[in-house]
Amino acid sequence: MTRAHFLLLKGLLASHSGKDATSLLTAAREIYTNAAMADHIRYVTIHLTACTKPSVESATVLLELADEAEALGAVTQALDALQQTRTMYEVMGMFREALAAADRAYKLRDVLTGQNQARRRAIVDADSRIKIERELAERHRHLLTTMLPEYAADRLLGGERRVADVVENATVVFIDIVGFTQFASNTQASDVVDHLERIFSAFDDIYRSVGMIRIKTIGDAYVACGGLNSAFHVADACRSSLEVLRYINEHMPAFQVRIGLHAGTIVAGVIGGSRPAFDVWGDTVNIASRLESSGRPQSLHVAKDTVLNCSHCADLSFESRGSTSIKGIGAMETYWCTITT
CATH class of the missing domain: 1.25.40 (Serine Threonine Protein Phosphatase 5, Tetratricopeptide repeat)
Structure with a gap:
């Protein structure tokens, strides 16, 4: 008063x-x-x-x-x-x-x-509108997170107009299914899709368990990345990649995969307006891709930097392959990574 x-x-x-x-x-x-x-x-x-x-x-x-x-x-x-x-x-x-x-x-x-x-009708109507708006927002978020990493989707939904980051100490993995193109040419389309779904879903589970996320698939190629928005060690990517090799041996013996892995600085961000897509760029990405393409079936191919970063890991072994020519980079000393027995 x-x-x-x-x-x-x-x-x-x-x-x-x-x-x-x-x-x-x-x-x-x-x-x-x-x-x-x-x-x-x-x-x-x-x-x-x-x-x-x-x-x-x-x-x-x-x-x-x-x-x-x-x-x-x-x-x-x-x-x-x-x-x-x-x-x-x-x-x-x-x-x-x-x-x-x-x-x-x-x-x-x-x-x-x-x-x-x-007033009661207005409250009921308002509650209904709020509920509908929340459901639509959740559907929008769910749809966005199927196309983008969750942290990137949340930043866009939070109002950021562009997501583009320089990420240090990221780890990039490239995987290619050896001979899958020939398999696909002699197999019904539905079976081809079923095989890829089974394989890539297994890869997702394995890499997700250590905090890595799938970046994209291109045909029968698979790309994953760790360390985008949280601390990450390349050794975990090595162990997960070796688990991928074990999975293929035990559950999909008709196939073989080559894996290339490299850690370093990358650029990560969202491109595209009406159809946004998340991708990564930089020498680290290119080297991981070249390590995969120059590797051998059912092997994990890495560079010397990875060996040095994992020197404290008693469960990982590295066998020198010698000098390998990496397109766009030059000669690099590379290694095969395996689990210590």
Whole structure:
């Protein structure tokens, strides 16, 4: 309650005069916002009823309060004033006036009931709209995360116009299924898709278990990356790649794969407007690709940097292959990586 409000009420209680109450109500119009005025009407109604004797003058003020409240759209306050008016008239034996006040109150109550029902309908409608908007947003996010890494999708949904990062210490893996092109040429299309789905899903599970994500597939080639948005060690990529070789040996013995792996700095980001796609670029990516293409079936081919980074890993062994010509890079010392037995 503001000080002005307090002083008006104090003056009303001191005067016990309906005439003074009317002047105070007029003054209040100049002081209060609509919401504050509605509160003022409620307080004046309470105190006028409790602290003055029933009189025509007081009843007239209550009707004026009801008029004021109704004009403001404060139906509850108008009802309170009308109910007190009715009671005051009944006490004075003025039953016709009491009936008129009661009739007006009943009509206002119908208005209030209608407002409450409309409010409830509006709340239900708003809840439904919010639910639908949330479902659409979740569908949008789910669709986006099927095309992009989750962290990139969340950044785009969060308002970023472009996702483009320089990532240090990322690990890139390229895998190619040896002889799959010939297999596909002699196999029904549905069987080709089924085989690729089974193989790539297994790769996804294996690499996801150490925090790596699939970047893309190109025909029967598969590309994964680790360290995009969290700390990652190349040794985990080596172990997972060796697990891929084990999976192929045990579950898909009709096939063989070549794997190239390299760690270093890359550029990662989202390209495309209507059909966004996530990709990675840089020498690290190119070297991983060349290590795969120059490798041998059922082997993991890595460069010397990987050997040095995994020197503390007793479970990994590295056999020198010698110097390998990497297109666009030159000669590099490369190695075959295996699990220590």
